[in-house]
Amino acid sequence: EALFNTALDTGMRQGELFALTWSDIDFENLVIHIDKTYGYTKDLKLNKRVGMITPPKSEKSVRDIPLPQRTKEILLKHKAEQKALLFRCGMLQEETSIVFSTVVGTYLDGNNVVHRLKTIYKNLGFDKSKTFHDLRHTYATRLFELGEEPRTVQELLGHSDINITLGTYIHVLEKTKQKTATKIDDLYRTSESIPDLAETDQVNVLE
16 A cells, blocks of 8 residues: 555655655655665576566756655555564564565565556456556646646656656647646636726715
């Protein structure tokens, strides 16, 4: 629950969320520091894929993003629950502990997480082809619908180039532009409904 909500509220990539530690979250100033990611690479000696922490995919991916108050409350609740679970396993929760981990404090398996998310999608009646990355898309789409500037969305998502942001969400921007005409109509309708101030003053004087 905490993982999916944080993805929806911050637009972080799956690898960035998996690599997040409690020291990366500044609850006092409502900021999340992103400077690493968790992913899989092939170990040639073992001849299998192994998980490891690496720097983000680009310089722009190293960033600070705002922590919504709603998400802060979700994460604090999750932190308390995680502390209790780790304690039962004889482990202590530290600032270097992984925020989203298994019950024994190890890294999550991406396939298991996606499988669980797809079950939620199915129960909600969503398209079964949706992925974890769609949570990030939802975050960005909501920002554009709220009128956020493309440059700001680029910075929050950690895109290396503004053209990536514009190209990915061009359909959302087109819908936003279409709403502009309605806003103009609403503006004139509101203006027409306001009585002429001069006439109002004359009425008040006569009364």
